[in-house]
Amino acid sequence: MDIFGDLLMGLSVAITPINILYLLAGAMVGMIVGVIPGFGPSAGLAILLPMTFGMDPIGAIMMLAAIYYGAMYGGTITSILLNTPGESATVASTFDGFPLAKKGRAGPALVMQAVASFVGGTVGVIMITVLAPLFAQVSRSFGPPEYFLLALMGMLTLIVMIGQHWKLGLISAMIGFALGTVGVDLETGQGRYTFGSAELIGGIYFIPIAIGLFGLGELFYAFYKGLHKTGTGGIVQYDKEERFWPTAKDWISTRWTMARHSVLGFVVGVIPGAGATIASLMAYSTERSISKTPEKFGKGEMAGLVAPETANNAASSGAMIPLLTLGIPGSASTAVLLAAFLLWGLRPGPLFMEQNPELAWGLIASMYLGNMALLAISIFAIPLFVQLIKVPYRVLGPTVVVICTLGTFSVNASFVETYLMFAAGIIGFFMRLYGFSPAALVLALVLGPLAEEALRQTLTISRGSFMIFVERPASLWIIGVTIALLVLLPLLNQVGKSAGQAEKAGS
Amino acid sequence: MRIAFLFVVLAGAVYYTSVAFLDLSFLSRTGRLGPGFFPRIVGVAAIAMTIWVIVDALREGRAPDDESSTWGDVLMLMALAVAYAVLLRLFGGLIATVIYLGLTLSLLNRGHHRQNAVLSIAIPGAVYLLFDRLLNANMPPALFDMPF
Known part of the structure; x- marks a missing residue:
């Protein structure tokens, strides 16, 4: 079947009343998660994953994906109105978003960010539609050596992107790998690190760790940063402005900005470890460097808001490519999504689209619908989100603790897992505080068992020789790409960081 | 506090590695790679990295404790x-x-x-x-x- 036919089939799967309801609920929840400072898509996905267990797999995956890309839409509202990014991927949106709001143009800024997000997200989904089958076709020749190298590539690129704290990132990954070895060894049946506990025979469950690290850990860190003491007094009153809708000049001046950064954001998103934050900072930096009026950037230039917004949404679509076609997540959020797939008994990879066409194409088709829904929600539900921003963190915090706790318990009705979640929360706080990377830990926890299995299979095939990695053309290609990324990514990281620093110095 | 946390991580890594070497075999009975193979690599790497970071932290000297009221x-x-x-x-x-x-x-x-x-x-x-x-x-x- 051709791509168009596959997509139509996906649409027929996605467009059912119950799936549309799940999609809208996911989009709405994703926006809410994005609006709350300190919580990103990974926290939202981890906390809400247990709530999808009563649903059918297609509806659940559609809803979780909507939470994932919906968070990118929501994070910008606080960037524009409060100068506080909802998450790291919307930091670049504060550079011109908040100055626009201070100039009395909050309404047009909110509408343009929604449109830019929609364009970035939709172009991203179009590129997934075209490229995902090609990626899947290429990766069909992959065997255990290639899978081990891909898992290694995912980890290494994430650690390289951490920058100066890369050693702490590596230790975080080792902790994740170590946790991944707990449980019965599937090849020999021997227990590892179970200490006689029946609860640990099946291994350390991913959900309590992810909820603890991203939910509780981030919450404790937000309290440490004093978010519960800051009010929302500085919020811009957009409803008192004369004009809510953008002018014709806003549309015309940013049309190519959207086109450029949709592609750039998608490409950066496909690279494991790079992600939406780097994409948005790079887009801002690139846009300013090619602008005829760079001096206006940081003072309320619409292109300075549109560029990072388009890029971060396109990047979140791009990150779905390695997840769907290789089964390798490139970020913490996609690691949580992979865990969701695995919980449903689905194994993303080269054969995923062939073996589960309804689910794969249903998910892709739902992303078109989800972006349309998010465009409408993010324009017409702004008053609702403004009310949410006004809820003080000191009230929101305890509520998040309750949802994390009951969500964890609801999965397996296990008190041990609930206590594990609390422990992960406290450890996650100290990890954030001292520069460790909870994202690397979670990614390693998901990739660890896959990497170990692939490595042991590889060395069994090669009778213990590591030369197998350089004897196979596909492996050599992956090694080459990994080396290229390890050289290039620090440079991309530097471009993004220098854009952020220049903006901080300027403001 | 940061160094104390690193020592806790080191203690965990040492314990994890000791179990990998003492209780888990490197090869299975059939001569294939056993359950201790991967944990040994992970454990040794974790110990080496943590010691490296601790040495760096000690060289840098004691960072002033954050007196954050939060x-x-x-x-x-x-x-x-x-x-x-x-x-x-x-x-x-x-x-x-x-x-x-x-x-x-x-x-x-x-x-x-x-x-x-x-x-x-x-x-x-x-x-x-x-x-x-x-x-x-x-x-x-x-x-x-x-x-x-």
Whole structure:
């Protein structure tokens, strides 16, 4: 079947009343998660994953994906109105978003960010539609050596992107790998690190760790940063402005900005470890460097808001490519999504689209619908989100603790897992505080068992020789790409960081 | 504090590695790679990296402790979360959540007695409806029989 036919089939799967309801609920929840400072898509996905267990797999995956890309839409509202990014991927949106709001143009800024997000997200989904089958076709020749190298590539690129704290990132990954070895060894049946506990025979469950690290850990860190003491007094009153809708000049001046950064954001998103934050900072930096009026950037230039917004949404679509076609997540959020797939008994990879066409194409088709829904929600539900921003963190915090706790318990009705979640929360706080990377830990926890299995299979095939990695053309290609990324990514990281620093110095 | 945390990580890594070397075999009975193969690599790498970071940290000298006034609030929130875990075991999901929210909000959201009281009842009620009724998910049961 051709791509168009596959997509139509996906649409027929996605467009059912119950799936549309799940999609809208996911989009709405994703926006809410994005609006709350300190919580990103990974926290939202981890906390809400247990709530999808009563649903059918297609509806659940559609809803979780909507939470994932919906968070990118929501994070910008606080960037524009409060100068506080909802998450790291919307930091670049504060550079011109908040100055626009201070100039009395909050309404047009909110509408343009929604449109830019929609364009970035939709172009991203179009590129997934075209490229995902090609990626899947290429990766069909992959065997255990290639899978081990891909898992290694995912980890290494994430650690390289951490920058100066890369050693702490590596230790975080080792902790994740170590946790991944707990449980019965599937090849020999021997227990590892179970200490006689029946609860640990099946291994350390991913959900309590992810909820603890991203939910509780981030919450404790937000309290440490004093978010519960800051009010929302500085919020811009957009409803008192004369004009809510953008002018014709806003549309015309940013049309190519959207086109450029949709592609750039998608490409950066496909690279494991790079992600939406780097994409948005790079887009801002690139846009300013090619602008005829760079001096206006940081003072309320619409292109300075549109560029990072388009890029971060396109990047979140791009990150779905390695997840769907290789089964390798490139970020913490996609690691949580992979865990969701695995919980449903689905194994993303080269054969995923062939073996589960309804689910794969249903998910892709739902992303078109989800972006349309998010465009409408993010324009017409702004008053609702403004009310949410006004809820003080000191009230929101305890509520998040309750949802994390009951969500964890609801999965397996296990008190041990609930206590594990609390422990992960406290450890996650100290990890954030001292520069460790909870994202690397979670990614390693998901990739660890896959990497170990692939490595042991590889060395069994090669009778213990590591030369197998350089004897196979596909492996050599992956090694080459990994080396290229390890050289290039620090440079991309530097471009993004220098854009952020220049903006901080300027403001 | 940072160095203390690193030493805790090192202790964990040393223990993990010792189990990998002492209890888990490198090769299986059939001569294939055994259950100890991967943990040994991970453990040794974790020890080496942690020692490297500790040496770096000691060379840099003692960083001034953050005298952030929010430490008290974080520790209080952590202690309350742990207390919530205990309450859950004793009183079950609904009652424990009412007690936890009542206590936490009265400490964090001081002076708003009416708002705190309403939230302490409304949030557990909404969460109960969502989990127990709408999603048909498990709620923690009480250790003792409760009248509801």
